[in-house]
Amino acid sequence: MTDIFKDPILHYKNFKMGTEIEIAGTFIYNGMKELEQINLFDFESEMFILLYNLAVGIERLQKVVIVLSENIEDITIFEDSLKSHNHQDLHNRILKNGSAIRLSTRENAFLQLLSRFYDKHRYGRFHVSTNLNAEKLELSSYIKQYYTGVYEDDFFTGSIRNNEGLKDFFGRVIGSIAKKYYLEIERLARLQNIYTYEIRGESKAEKVFLQVFRKNSLQEQNINEKIAAKELIVYLMKTNVKNPFIRYINSIEPLDFDIALANDYLEQVIAGTVSQDLVSTVxxxxxxxxxxxxxxxxxxxxxxxxxxFDFVQIQRCNAVLKSFLNDEGDSYTFANIFLDEVSYLDDIYDNSILKEMLELCRKYIKQHENGVDMTKQLKNQFLEIYEEFKEFYCIHEFQHEESKEIIQKDNLETEQPF
Incomplete structure (x- = not known):
């Protein structure tokens, strides 16, 4: 087996092309995000970004297939041959190399659209004679010819309104093209015992190439992400879980937003943008x-x-402990406050020190309520394990001096931690 670290061509095919796949996937993902944010196929700037991202992403993907499928003898000649930006020509070259990739009529037409955009319209507005609405005309023509669903024309502009059906349509076209090229890359890499197809986890490319969607529609990724974001929002609003992060959020005084606009703001945030109206309001x-x-x-x-946030909560617990050990509060109040403060930590049940401290507090509270005074014993027990507590959490005396004022004797609720 040839060593890919010693063979410059295999190294090129394995590592550099592996990076190119991630770059291609990132462009395609960003293109789908732009599609999600388009409400009307009317603004050239939005459609330019959509087509530019998709054109670059798919072109780079095609070129990775070519690199893996051809026998490279003269690297200079080969590199020069990759300077084409014609997606249809690149696809035809892939087919000539023996690839079994087959694109549908509408997928081929989309490649042709991307070729025209990249060749003629990308810098078209820098020429006096070119059409101002090139991207709009290209996309509108493609939709009218290949989309069989229902769409509406805007009353004022006559432009096509984007809807979930159109998003899914483009998601299937783009997702199918991307998936076919990626699977061909994987097939060719495996034949050569290289790992070009491996993709970094949590990357945008992983979302494009490795996720499984109905009919390969990349729009499902957008839908899944929006649902996940909405679920997180609902959880944060409704949860009763004691947690330092939730406690921190609840300690902040909210701004006076217009509740009637909240859903509009959320729609844009979840789609991946923040409206200027929201920014101006803040x-x-x-x-x-x-x-x-x-x-x-x-x-x-x-x-x-x-x-x-756990670190700040630990400092709060330490402040409560220090106050108790310095005789700055009665034992019964301390035991109740300490139980409450520790309840915000995530590692209660995995930490033997905390478990022992909690057990001592519960035992003391029970005895106190039964009329038995165990204050001296409680303090001695905590003195014995306090250093161990500080050592476990790497607590130093100079840290977070502001946490000294945490205890409120009349209320188990405490000040905000920052």
Whole structure:
């Protein structure tokens, strides 16, 4: 077996083309996202981005198939031969190399559309004589010829309104083309004992090439993502789970949004964009309330995977412990507050130190309510394991000094952690 690290051609086919597949998948994914956000096939800028992403993605995918299917002898000649941007010509070249890929009539027509766009319309508006509405005319003509579903023309512009049927139609055309090329890449790579087809997990390319959709419709990926986002929103609004992250969100005073517009805002956010109206509303609210950079920093922590809210909760628990050990509160209040604070941690049942502390608090509360005073014993027991607690959580005395003021004797609820 030839060593792909020593053979420059195999190295080129395996590693560089593997990266190209991810790039191609990213372009195609971004194109489908743009399709999701188009409401009307009227704005040239939106249709340009749609067609550009799809044209680049599919072209790069075609060229990976060519690289894997041809015997490369003179690398300079071969590289020059890849400079074509004609999708139909590239597909015909793939077929001449013995590929069994067969595209349907509407798939071939879509390749031709992409070829015309990339060759004639990509820089068309930089020429005085070209048509201003080239992308709109191309897409409208394609829809009218190959889409058999129902669509509406906008009353004011006459342009075609995008709908779920059209999104699914384009999703099936684009998804089928992409899948056929990817499967051919996988077949050719396996024949040569290389791994070009392997795709990085959690990448956009994985969503395009490795997911299984009805009739290969990439629109199902958009639908799945929107449903998942909506489910997360519902969960965050309805959950009663005690968690440091949820506690942090609940501690923030919300802005005064117009509830009548909330669903409109969510529609755009879930589709992958944020309306300028929403941005302007937030800016106005910030000015009205005198919010400073601290509010921005507060918001920045949400949706930031580098922030570990458990760490702040641990500091809260430590502040409660220190206050108790320093005789800054009565034992019964401490035991109740500590049980509440620990309930927000995720590792309660996997941590022997916390389990022991919780058991001591529960036992003390029960004895106290039965009229038995075990305050001295409780404090001594906690003194014995406090250092172990700090060592386990890597707590240093200089960390989070603001957490000293956490305990409120009259209320088990505590201040916000930041």
């Amino acid at each position: 800016e106005f609210e910030y000015l009205e309330n005198g919010y400073s950079i601290e509010r921005v920093r507060q918001m920045d922590l949400i949706g930031n995977s580098n922030v570990h």
